[in-house]
Amino acid sequence: MSENLQELMQSIGLKARNAYCLLAEASDESKKLALRQAAAAMRAGLGDILAANQKDMQAGKVAGLSKAVLDRLELSEKRIENVAKSLEDIAELPDPVGKILAKFERPNGLMIERVSVPLGVVGIIYESRPNVTADAGALCIKSGNAAILRAGSDSLHSSLAIAECLRSGLKAAGLPQDAVQLVPTNDRDAVGQMLKMTGVIDVIVPRGGKSLTSLVMQDSRVPTLLHLDGNCHTYIHSAADPEMALSILINAKMRRTGICGATETLLIDKQMLAMLPKLVEALIAEGCEVRGDELARSTDSRIKVASEEDWFTEYLDAIIAIKTVGNVEEAISHINIYGSHHTDAIITKDQAAADLFLKQVDSAIVMHNASTQFADGGEFGFGGEIGIATGRLHARGPVGVEQLTTYKYVVKGSGQIRPK
Numbered sequence: 001m002s003e004n005l006q007e008l009m010q011s012i013g014l015k016a017r018n019a020y021c022l023l024a025e026a027s028d029e030s031k032k033l034a035l036r037q038a039a040a041a042m043r044a045g046l047g048d049i050l051a052a053n054q055k056d057m058q059a060g061k062v063a064g065l066s067k068a069v070l071d072r073l074e075l076s077e078k079r080i081e082n083v084a085k086s087l088e089d090i091a092e093l094p095d096p097v098g099k100i101l102a103k104f105e106r107p108n109g110l111m112i113e114r115v116s117v118p119l120g121v122v123g124i125i126y127e128s129r130p131n132v133t134a135d136a137g138a139l140c141i142k143s144g145n146a147a148i149l150r151a152g153s154d155s156l157h158s159s160l161a162i163a164e165c166l167r168s169g170l171k172a173a174g175l176p177q178d179a180v181q182l183v184p185t186n187d188r189d190a191v192g193q194m195l196k197m198t199g200v201i202d203v204i205v206p207r208g209g210k211s212l213t214s215l216v217m218q219d220s221r222v223p224t225l226l227h228l229d230g231n232c233h234t235y236i237h238s239a240a241d242p243e244m245a246l247s248i249l250i251n252a253k254m255r256r257t258g259i260c261g262a263t264e265t266l267l268i269d270k271q272m273l274a275m276l277p278k279l280v281e282a283l284i285a286e287g288c289e290v291r292g293d294e295l296a297r298s299t300d301s302r303i304k305v306a307s308e309e310d311w312f313t314e315y316l317d318a319i320i321a322i323k324t325v326g327n328v329e330e331a332i333s334h335i336n337i338y339g340s341h342h343t344d345a346i347i348t349k350d351q352a353a354a355d356l357f358l359k360q361v362d363s364a365i366v367m368h369n370a371s372t373q374f375a376d377g378g379e380f381g382f383g384g385e386i387g388i389a390t391g392r393l394h395a396r397g398p399v400g401v402e403q404l405t406t407y408k409y410v411v412k413g414s415g416q417i418r419p420k
Contacts, residue, residue, distance in 0.1 A: 005185070009193040012148055012181050013200035016121045019176035020146035024118050028095035030173045035091035035138055038169025039084040042134070045165060049080055052157040053130065060154050068258035068317045072128045073155055083134045083162070087169075090138045090383035096401045097144045111412040116405045118144035120202030123194045124386055125150045125216065127208035130158035135377075135384035136205075137166040137180040142383075143404040146179045148201060150194060152208070153186030160184065195220040205399065207387040210314075225395055225403075227387030229314040230260030231340040232372045235267040235331045235357070237348035242275050244369065245347045246282060252345065252371040254286045258316045260388060261343050261375035265311060265321045267331045273299050273324065283320060292322035311338040328353045332360045339363060341390045343375035364390050364397040 023031075042049065053075040060070055102114040122145045124136045133149055140147035151159035163182035170177045183190050194201060195216065204224045206216040216224055234252050236245045252263035268276065276299045280290050284302060291306035303322065310321040311334070325331045328346070335344050345367035346357040354368045365375050365388070375398075377385025382400030389395045395403035 005187055005189055006193065008185070009183070009190060009197070012183065013121070013197050015178035016146040016148050016181060017200060019178040020118070020121050020144075022176050023141070023146060023179045024097070024144045026144065026175055028097075030175055031095070031142055031144070032091040034141055034169045034173035034175050035087045036169070037172035038134075038138070038166045039087040039091075041165035041168040042080060042084040042087070042162070045161065046077060046080055049158065049161045049165075050075060050077070052161040055157045056130075056155050063154070065154060066317065069128055069154070071256070072258045073130065073158070075130060075158060079131065083131050086131075086378060086384045087134060087138050089378070090135075090142050090401070093142060093383050093401055096142070096405045101407055108416050109414060110416055113410040113412075114407050115410050116402075116407050119404055119406055121146045121148060121200060122386075122404065123148045123150070123197070123201040123204045123222065125191055125194065125204065125206045125208070125212065126387075127152035127212060128155055130155040130162055132207060132386070133159040133162040133182065134166065136386045137163065139384055139386055139399075139401050139404060141166070141170065141175075141179060143401040145404055147181070148194065149180070149182040150191055151182060153188075156186050191215070192219065195222060198222055205386050225387070225389050225399060226391045227260075227389060227399075229340045230262065230342040230375075230388070231265070231312065231314045231338065232261060232263050232342055232375070233265045233267055233331075233335050233339060233344040234263040234372060235325075235328075235335075235344070235346045236269065236272050236275075237328060237331075237346055237350060237353050237357075238269040238271040239350035239353065240272065240347040241349060242272075242278075245272075245275070246279060248345070248347055248369070248371050249279060250282055250286060252373055253283065253320050254288060254318065255371070255373050257288075257318050259373065259376075260314075261373045262316070263320065263345075263372045264313060264315050265323060265338070267323050267325050267334060268296070269331075270295065270324050270326055276300060276322070286318070288318040288320055290320055290322065293324055295324040296322040314340065328356055332357060336360075336362050342388055343367065343372045345370060345372050364388060 099116040126132045166180045167177040204222045207227045280300045292303040297303045306321045341363045343365040377398035385398040
């Protein structure tokens, strides 16, 4: 690692800690103003953002990025407006800082309160999707945290342009601009440096593929909120409504194939195999490649052979694997073995089967009669998200403003001393 990069990261870290100390005490009104002004800056800077995105898109095409990755990377006037609207939505969320989470009095008269506070300096490492820059920065501003953002090299120009809008909003509100900093280099060693910045960065949130999350899990000395891959399942139970199942599956797989909430494996009860050719027809009509086990292939010659590896795979592309099961218990077992604990759905009119599935599937998000593509902080009413946490500690599911806080205990006395 070059001396210059070390100096750059140390400088970014010092600025972030200083900014955090100020932002943590900021009023909700000033944080709201910062986000509203950032949204205005995005609309005013539409041309500059689109021009920056075109640089990334052209470089991505030359580099041979897949269609799905290019879709995640591309910005349009509509997508930028959606991002600006998301900033305004996050601004209007209740302030998560300073909430009294619990309050109780001890027999000795001590009054104890558990109060929400920001996490501190949050490092977010992500790939491809420049809108994450806005979501992550805005959520950190709203929750009183400073953000150090490390975008993927393929979205660097777009992310820098968006980050400048956030910094502009902070300045307009009289808040420290350095509460949002984007690492201005595509040098991969910057990630390694972030993972060692104990005492500077309080938590790391990786958002990307297995290679990124594996690197963070292996090398980080900083606590992490892991966003693992989205190997999501839709299960068509024997009591499913066929038309509902078809509608949900096509949306869950094909609405956007490159997002982490896209269904990658269809589980289907053997009693429902008669509807499989219709499902396959609809998937192929949407441009989706279909793979399946032997029993699934016996129903339609267009289904290709699925291997054991397919059950583990997050395609992020127009490919789906089909696995036949005998009952809800087999479906649950398959998901818990092969899934990534992200999002899984059951389609059924049988409430008992749904209740069993929702209780026993070990995932951050479980759904009944709904598309897995609803696995999104915005759809949950969080305004946005940094990612979907699939671990068990601190936060699980969409990481929004409340998940970016911790708490401290405030103890109020009237002269009490502890007896010897």
